[in-house]
Amino acid sequence: MGASQRLRGVGPGTVRLARATAGVFLVGMAAFVAVPLAEALGAYSSVRVVTAVVLVIGLTGCYLWLAVRAVLDRGSRWDLAVLAVMCVLALAVPFAAGPTWLSVGFMLPLAFAVTLRGRWAALGFFASLAAGLVLPASQDLSWVLFGSLQNLLTAGALAGLTIFATLLAELQRTREEAAKLAITEERLRFARELHDVLGHNLSVIAMRTELGIRVPPEEIGRLRRELTEIHDIASRSLHDVRAVVKGYREMSLERELSGVRRVLETAGVRCDFAELPPSLPPEVRVALAWAVREAATNLLRHSDATVCLLGVETEGDRITVTVANDGVRPDSDSLAAGAAAWAGADAEVTVGGSGLAGLDERLAQVGGSCGRHTEDGWFTLSLDVPGRPLAATLTSATGDRR
DSSP states (O other), rough: OOOHHHHOOOOHHHHEEEEEEHHHHHHHHGGHHHHHHHHHHHHHHHHHHOOOHHHHHHHHHHHHHHHHHHHHHHHHHHHHHHHHHHEEEEEEEEHHGGGGGGGGTTTTHHHHEEEEEEEEEEEHHHHHHHHHSSSSSSSSSSHHHHHHHHHHHHHHHHHHHEEEHHHHHHHOOOOOOOOHHHHHHHHHHHHHHHHHHHHHHHHHHHHHHHHHHSTTTTTTHHHHHHHHHHHHHHHEEEEEEHHHHHHOOOOOOOHHHHHHHHHHHHTTOOOEEEOOTTTOOOHHHHHHHHHHHHHHHHHHHOOOOEEEEEEEEETTTTTEEEEEEEEOGGGGHHHHHHHHHHTTTTSSSSSSOOOHHHHHHHHEEETTTEEEEEETEEEEEEEEEEEEOOOOTBBOHHHHHO
């Protein structure tokens, strides 16, 4: 798997890990402030020691403020003011702390990189590094050059970690919004179809009803004709609505599998799908199509999965379809957490949330059942369905008796 594919498969856990890693390095690097402080305490007069300590601690405080807020992606209107104060402190530190101030020379370039944007960030980054070459840090040119190179690499690496963590968080937000948008678009499509079907017919019914109210009592024949027309229009409307709902529900299993694979792979989730038997009854194929759609939607929205597997096992007249993913989080590796991940955002953390309950109902209508379990960070959804047509008394997935 290439690097770009790994990035597309990030989840909330990856984002938290990236932020924690960047935060640990940023805060840990502040320990280098001990170098100029130790030199000031051991080599200078009391007045200069106090000045150096105040300046270095102030510089470090501004650095931690800007760096930590950048990692958490919580910028504020005070950041520019803090950056301005940091610039003043960084210009004064070399005069008070002596040559070893270069050990914290990476702080100001990093602050520019994570606080500003575009050309201003790059300009501030390199300008602050260049300032270290001309400030009176040391008479030893080799030490100045070595310290400046070290600051360039350190600030660049820390800025890269911070920006990378921020981009991962933005990628995760975009992924969640894409899933919500797909659901919203489907709802809008269904609403448009219902409007097109019912809008005209309901307008005609309203008009006919108004005309019927105006019919004189003595013209009973005309009134009956109007009522007959209203009844016929209402019957056609009911038939049209059922057709829309039936078309909405009776999905193609092959099309759903293809769409799910495409969406998951785009999101960086590796898919390995086994072939389903072509002889499955139509009602079973519809129920499985819904199950696949529900599983994929909730996998994208509520798990950290990077792999999705679909397996098929046949035993007699029964077929078991398993949909498994590795998205169970380490801190909640339980059946309840796994079920909640597939059930949806509004489901309680119990086995059988709203999404799974819907799958149970659909599969029960075609003589099937649904099971789930977690093991070693994997959540598996087991769909047991009949491999042959059932008796005609079963209710189909559209709700009509067959």
